[in-house]
Amino acid sequence: MSLRAGIDLRTKQLGQMAPSGFFYAMHIRFALPLMHHQTYPQGWTDLYTEEAYAFRDPIIAWGFSVDGSARWSEIDIPDPFEIIKQARAYGMNYGFAVACGEKKSRTIASASRPDREFTNVEISDFAKIIEKLHQMTEPPEKLTNAQIEALRCVANGDRHAAAAEKLNISQSAFKARLALARDNLLARTTAEALQRARDYRLL
Secondary structure (H helix, E strand, O other): OOHHHHHHHHHHHHHHOOOOOEEEEEEEEOOEEEEEEEOOOHHHHHHHHHOOHHHOOHHHHHHOOOOEEEEHHHOOOOOOOOHHHHHHHHOOOEEEEEEEOOHHHEEEEEEEEOOOOOOHHHHHHHHHHHHHHHHHOOOOOOOOHHHHHHHHHHHOOOOHHHHHHHHOOOHHHHHHHHHHHHHHOOOOOHHHHHHHHHHOOOO
8 A cells, every 4th residue: 555545544534533524734844734634614614714713723732732632621721712612613512632743743633523522442543543644744854866856947947848858867757756756745746745845944
């Protein structure tokens, strides 16, 4: 199984464990996650984005200060904007958060349901998958020189044919270098790979 397939499989498993949706942000560095995913109701997602709640969310604040897991009802951080209360209008009545990783590469996740508190076993099972995903998505410390050269050509606006000629390789070899860079950076597109390489100071 490929790395991407393994990530997708575990993400699907998380979705089955969270009736009202979930989110994860993997390896948050320089205020941006390497990878993120969320399945919360669209109405809540729109409101959360419009109000910039990520900067005010007590769950996020908790995630940057504590390792482990906790139910929302157990998190004793001020919520002056009543974000958790507002979430209930979208069926997110109960939930918990999970946090792991070094402060410089933090992973935070949360899940919700409408009907009851999550059990300890459910929280533990969810947390184990998050911790596994954290390990699987560890950002690379560096790229190969060939991958860096290929990404720099794209950054400079070179088309594949021109870039291949500049590097004295075939177009298929150039595309292969870009594909490896995308894989290493867990990016779905070359533009995303280029941005991640910049964000992680790999170029």
